Amino acid sequence: MNEELLRIDRLTTSFRIADDYYAAVDEVTLSVGTNEIVAIVGESGSGKSALAYSIMGLHTRARIEGSIYYKGQDIASLPLSKLNKLRGKEIGMIFQDPQSALNPLMTVGDQIEEVLLLHRPELARKERRRRVIELLTKVGIPRPEHATGLFPHELSGGMRQRVVIAIAVANEPKLLIADEPTTALDVTIQLQILDLIRKLKNESGAGIILITHDLGVVAEMADRVAVMYAGQIVEIADIYTLLAGARHPYTRSLLQSIPAAGEAQSRLHVIQGIVPSLQHLPREGCRFRSRIPWIDESAHEAEPKLHEVAPGHFVRCTCHSDFHFPVHKEDDRHHAIS
Amino acid sequence: MPFLEVNDLLVHYPVRGGIFNRKQRVVKAVDGVHLAIEQGQTYGLVGESGSGKTTTGRAIIGLSPITSGSVLFQGRDIARSGTRMPPAVRRDIQMIFQDPYSSLNPKKRVLDIVAEPLRNFEKLSAQEEKRRVRQLLEQVGLSAESIYKYPHEFSGGQRQRIGIARAIALKPKLIIADEPVSALDVSVQAQVLNFMKDIQKELQLTYLLISHDLGIIKHMCNFIGIMYKGRYVEQGTTADIFENPQHIYTKRLLSAIPDLDPSKREKLAKLRGAVNAEYEQFHGSYFDDEGLAHPLKAITKTHSAALP
Amino acid sequence: MWKTVARRTVIMIPQIFLLSILVFLLAKAMPGDALTGLLDPSIDPAAIEAQRERLGLNNPWYVQYWDWITKAVQGDFGQSFRFKLPVAELIGQRMMNTIWLSLATLVLTYLIAIPLGIISGRYHDTWADRFITGYTYLGFAAPLFIFALLMLWVFGFHFGWFPTEGSVTPGTKPGTWAYAASKIYHILLPALSMALITTVTTVQLLRSEIIDTKQKDFITTARAKGASESRVYNRHILRNSMLPIAAFFGYEITGLIGGTVFIESIFSYPGMGELFLSSISLRDFSVVTALVLLYGAASILGALISDLILGIVDPRIRIK
Numbered sequence: 001m002n003e004e005l006l007r008i009d010r011l012t013t014s015f016r017i018a019d020d021y022y023a024a025v026d027e028v029t030l031s032v033g034t035n036e037i038v039a040i041v042g043e044s045g046s047g048k049s050a051l052a053y054s055i056m057g058l059h060t061r062a063r064i065e066g067s068i069y070y071k072g073q074d075i076a077s078l079p080l081s082k083l084n085k086l087r088g089k090e091i092g093m094i095f096q097d098p099q100s101a102l103n104p105l106m107t108v109g110d111q112i113e114e115v116l117l118l119h120r121p122e123l124a125r126k127e128r129r130r131r132v133i134e135l136l137t138k139v140g141i142p143r144p145e146h147a148t149g150l151f152p153h154e155l156s157g158g159m160r161q162r163v164v165i166a167i168a169v170a171n172e173p174k175l176l177i178a179d180e181p182t183t184a185l186d187v188t189i190q191l192q193i194l195d196l197i198r199k200l201k202n203e204s205g206a207g208i209i210l211i212t213h214d215l216g217v218v219a220e221m222a223d224r225v226a227v228m229y230a231g232q233i234v235e236i237a238d239i240y241t242l243l244a245g246a247r248h249p250y251t252r253s254l255l256q257s258i259p260a261a262g263e264a265q266s267r268l269h270v271i272q273g274i275v276p277s278l279q280h281l282p283r284e285g286c287r288f289r290s291r292i293p294w295i296d297e298s299a300h301e302a303e304p305k306l307h308e309v310a311p312g313h314f315v316r317c318t319c320h321s322d323f324h325f326p327v328h329k330e331d332d333r334h335h336a337i338s
Numbered sequence: 339m340p341f342l343e344v345n346d347l348l349v350h351y352p353v354r355g356g357i358f359n360r361k362q363r364v365v366k367a368v369d370g371v372h373l374a375i376e377q378g379q380t381y382g383l384v385g386e387s388g389s390g391k392t393t394t395g396r397a398i399i400g401l402s403p404i405t406s407g408s409v410l411f412q413g414r415d416i417a418r419s420g421t422r423m424p425p426a427v428r429r430d431i432q433m434i435f436q437d438p439y440s441s442l443n444p445k446k447r448v449l450d451i452v453a454e455p456l457r458n459f460e461k462l463s464a465q466e467e468k469r470r471v472r473q474l475l476e477q478v479g480l481s482a483e484s485i486y487k488y489p490h491e492f493s494g495g496q497r498q499r500i501g502i503a504r505a506i507a508l509k510p511k512l513i514i515a516d517e518p519v520s521a522l523d524v525s526v527q528a529q530v531l532n533f534m535k536d537i538q539k540e541l542q543l544t545y546l547l548i549s550h551d552l553g554i555i556k557h558m559c560n561f562i563g564i565m566y567k568g569r570y571v572e573q574g575t576t577a578d579i580f581e582n583p584q585h586i587y588t589k590r591l592l593s594a595i596p597d598l599d600p601s602k603r604e605k606l607a608k609l610r611g612a613v614n615a616e617y618e619q620f621h622g623s624y625f626d627d628e629g630l631a632h633p634l635k636a637i638t639k640t641h642s643a644a645l646p
Numbered sequence: 647m648w649k650t651v652a653r654r655t656v657i658m659i660p661q662i663f664l665l666s667i668l669v670f671l672l673a674k675a676m677p678g679d680a681l682t683g684l685l686d687p688s689i690d691p692a693a694i695e696a697q698r699e700r701l702g703l704n705n706p707w708y709v710q711y712w713d714w715i716t717k718a719v720q721g722d723f724g725q726s727f728r729f730k731l732p733v734a735e736l737i738g739q740r741m742m743n744t745i746w747l748s749l750a751t752l753v754l755t756y757l758i759a760i761p762l763g764i765i766s767g768r769y770h771d772t773w774a775d776r777f778i779t780g781y782t783y784l785g786f787a788a789p790l791f792i793f794a795l796l797m798l799w800v801f802g803f804h805f806g807w808f809p810t811e812g813s814v815t816p817g818t819k820p821g822t823w824a825y826a827a828s829k830i831y832h833i834l835l836p837a838l839s840m841a842l843i844t845t846v847t848t849v850q851l852l853r854s855e856i857i858d859t860k861q862k863d864f865i866t867t868a869r870a871k872g873a874s875e876s877r878v879y880n881r882h883i884l885r886n887s888m889l890p891i892a893a894f895f896g897y898e899i900t901g902l903i904g905g906t907v908f909i910e911s912i913f914s915y916p917g918m919g920e921l922f923l924s925s926i927s928l929r930d931f932s933v934v935t936a937l938v939l940l941y942g943a944a945s946i947l948g949a950l951i952s953d954l955i956l957g958i959v960d961p962r963i964r965i966k
Contacts, residue, residue, distance in 0.1 A: 118873055
C-alpha cells in the first residue's frame with residue numbers, strides 16, 4: 001500500500017563526553033512509508049529526539065554511524081551542501097517549542113519566505129508573497145495578510161506553532177518530522193494542531209515521523225509505533241497491537257503509569273529506579289533489566305535482539321515472555337531511590 | 339465551615355503607559371473567583387494558559403497582590419490587603435512549584451533547602467535540624483545521606499521530592515501544588531502523584547492542585563473548578579464535571595483529551611465536531627460581550643456552571 | 647515612539663537636578679572656595695571677608711546653590727580664575743576636541759570588536775578564540791593609564807611615529823586639508839590606546855552573544871530550512887547577536903568619559919578631560935563643577951540613547 005520513503009539502517013548517534021563517545025541512539029532500524037504516521041515514543045533520555053535530529057543532520061557535534069536512506073539515497077553521509085537541498089524541501093521539520101523555534105527579530109512573513117527563497121529561487125518576489133499568504137491560510141491563521149508583518153512575540157503559542165508548521169510544509173515535503181509538536185500547547189490547541197498535521201498528511205500523502213512522550217497523542221495519530229528506551233527501540237507494532245497487546249515490560253509499564261481519563265482513582269504504576277544518564281547506560285544485556293529486578297536474570301537475553309512475535313510486531317529481549325508486574329503493591333516510594 | 343474559602347477574589351493588574359505612566363487599562367487576571375475546599379480533600383483548578391489558575395493559587399498564598407475579595411483559612415481572613423499573613427498561617431500553607439529545575443537554588447545543599455522553612459519558624463539546634471531534615475528526606479523517599487548533595491545531582495522526580503520535603507517540613511495543613519508534575523516524564527509523574535496521595539493520608543493534607551492536565555486532575559481530585567480568562571465556567575465534583583459537563587467550554591475541553599483507544603478515532607472526531615459546532619453556535623450566549631463567562635448558577639448542591 | 651522619548655526626557659530633568667545638587671555640595675565640601683586661588687595670601691583677612699560677603703559666599707548653601715543653578719541653566723558657569731575666561735567659553739573650546747577623540751575611539755572600538763568578537767564566537771574553543779579571549783583578559787587586567795603611557799612611550803617617543811602632545815600642529819590654518827589631516831594624526835594614537843583597552847568589553851559581549859545565539863532553537867529551524875552555514879551566520883546569528891551591542895552603544899559614552907579624562911592628560915590633548923584634571927589640581931572649582939555636571943548629563947543621556955536604540959531595533963520591545 002505505502003511505498004517506502006525512509007529507511008533507517010542500524011543508525012548509531014554518539015556524543016562525545018570527556019574523551020569518550022556515548023551512543024544516544026544505538027543501532028536503530030526503522031522505516032517510514034508514504035502516507036504513514038510512525039510515532040516514536042519514549043521518555044527523556046530515550047534518544048527519540050536525537051534520532052529525529054540525526055535524520056535531519058542537525059547534530060553539529062555528533063558521530064553518526066549506519067545509514068539513513070531517503071528514497072534510496074543514503075543521506076547520513078551526504079555533504080552539507082547536498083543535504084541542504086533536501087532539508088526544508090523534501091524533508092520538513094516541526095519543533096517542540098514554538099516559543100523559541102522562530103527568530104524573534106524576523107517577521108513571520110520573512111521567516112516563511114526564507115524557506116521558499118532557499119529552494120525555489122525561480123519564484124518572483126510577488127509570487128513568493130502570495131505563496132506565504134496561501135500557506136498562512138492553509139495552516140489556519142486568521143487575517144493572513146496582516147499576519148505576515150507580525151513578529152513571533154505578537155502571536156499566541158498555538159499560532160506560532162502554525163507558523164512553524166507553515167515553514168515545514170512550505171515546499172510540500174514528502175517527509176515530515178514532528179518533534180513533540182504539541183507538548184508546549186494547551187489541550188484544545190493540541191487538538192487543533194494534531195488535526196492540522198493529519199489534514200496536511202491526507203492532502204499530500206507525506207510520511208510523518210511523530211516524536212512524542214504522550215501516549216494519548218500517539219493513540220490519536222499514529223499508524224505504527226516504535227517505543228524507545230535508553231537509545232534502543234524496544235518494541236515496534238501497529239497502533240492497535242501496541243496499545244492493546246504491548247509485550248515489552250517497558251511499554252507495558254508506561255501504559256500502566258498514565259493517569260488515564262477513563263479509569264477510576266487508583267494507584268499508578270511506578271517504574272522503579274531512574275532512566276540512567278547517557279554515560280551510565282548499561283551497554284550489555286537487557287537495558288531495562290535493572291528496572292524490573294523482580295524478574296529472574298535468566299529471563300533476559302545476553303544480547304537482546306528484536307524478535308518478531310507477530311507479523312510486524314517486534315519486541316526486544318526475551319524477558320517479555322514471562323513478564324509480570326510485582327504482586328504486592330506496597331508503598332512504592334522507598335524502592336524508587338536509585 | 340469550609341477549610342479554605344475564597345470569596346469573590348479579584349486580582350487586577352494595571353497596565354501603564356503614556357508620557358506620565360498613567361494607568362491605561364486593567365488586566366483582569368482573576369475576576370471574581372469563589373471556591374471552597376473541605377479538609378483532607380483535593381481540589382483541582384483547571385484551565386488553559388491565561389485562565390488565571392496559577393494567579394489564583396498564588397493570590398491565596400499571598401504571592402500575588404489581591405485587589406479585592408477574601409481568603410478564609412479555617413474561618414480566618416488571611417488576605418486582607420495591607421496586612422501581612424500571620425506567621426502561624428504561613429506555616430500552615432505551603433506551595434509546590436512547577437519546575438523542579440528552577441525552584442531549587444542550585445548553590446544550596448539539600449540540607450539548606452529543606453531546612454529553610456524550619457530556620458524561619460523554629461529555633462532548632464544544628465543537630466536537631468539535621469535529624470529533622472533526614473527524617474523528611476526519608477519521608478519523601480530519598481536517602482538520608484542526600485543532605486550534603488546539591489540539586490543538580492538529582493533527577494527531575496527526585497528534585498520534585500526535595501521541593502515536597504521542603505513544603506511539608508513545617509507540617510502544613512494546606513498545600514498549593516502548581517503543575518507539580520508537568521515538567522516530569524510519565525513514569526516519574528506517576529511516582530510523584532502516588533507519593534502526594536500517600537502523604538496526604540499520612541499528614542491529613544488538603545491540596546489545591548493546579549493543572550492543565552485533565553487526566554491528572556481526574557485521577558487526583560474530588561472537586562474541580564474550571565477557569566477561563568480569569569473566571570469560573572464550571573465547578574463540581576469530579577463526577578459532575580466528567581460525566582455531566584454543562585458549559586460548552588468544559589465540553590470542549592473534555593472532548594480535546596486524547597483517547598488511548600485508537601479504534602475510537604472516528605467516533606471521537608464526530609463527537610469533537612459536534613462539540614465544536616455547539617461551541618461556535620452558542621458562543622454568544624455562553625459568554626458576555628467581552629468573551630468572559632457569566633456568573634455561576636447552581637445546578638445541583640455540588641454542581642454549578644456559568645450558564646446563560 | 648515620540649511619547650517614550652518625551653517621557654524619558656521628562657524623567658531626565660529631576661535626575662540632572664539631583665545630580666547638580668550633589669555636585670554643588672561636593673564642591674562646597676572641598677577645602678577652600680572660589681576665592682582661595684584668586685587672592686594674594688598677604689591681603690588683609692577683613693578685606694577677604696568683605697569680598698566673600700560681596701560674592702555671596704557667606705550665604706546659606708541653598709541660596710548659593712540657587713544663584714549658581716539659575717545662572718547655569720542660562721549657560722553661565724562663572725569664571726575660571728586660571729584662564730580668566732567664562733567657564734562656558736572655556737569648555738566650548740575644549741568640547742569639540744573631546745568629541746572628535748571620542749568619536750575616533752568609538753569607531754576604532756567597533757572596528758576591533760566586531761571582527762574579533764565574530765571570529766571568537768563563531769569558532770569558539772579554537773586557537774583563534776583562545777588567542778582573542780587571552781587578549782581580552784589582558785585588556786581587562788591592564789589599567790588604561792599605564793597602557794596609554796606605554797603606547798605614548800613606544801610609538802610617540804621611541805619610534806617617533808606619532809605626535810606626543812596637542813590636538814593639531816601649531817601654525818596650521820583651520821579649514822585647510824592640512825589642518826584636518828593634522829587633527830586626525832594627533833587623535834590617532836590616543837584614540838587607539840583607549841580603543842584597544844575599552845574594546846575588550848564589546849569583544850567579550852559579542853562573543854558570548856554569538857555563542858549563546860548559536861545554540862538557540864531558531865538556529866536549528868534555520869538549518870532545517872536548508873539554509874547554508876554562511877546564511878545561518880549572516881542572517882540569523884549575527885543579526886541577533888548585534889542587538890545587545892547596538893544597545894550597549896549609549897553606555898559606551900559613559901565609559902568614554904572616564905577614558906578621555908586619563909587619555910587626554912597623558913597625551914596632553916587639550917580636551918575637557920585634560921581641563922578637568924588640571925582644574926582639580928589647581929582648585930578651579932567653577933570649571934570642575936561645570937564639567938562634572940556636563941559629564942553627568944552625558945551619562946544620563948547615554949543611558950537614554952541605549953534604551954531608545956534597543957526600543958528601535960528589538961521588535962519585542964519596539965516602542966510604538
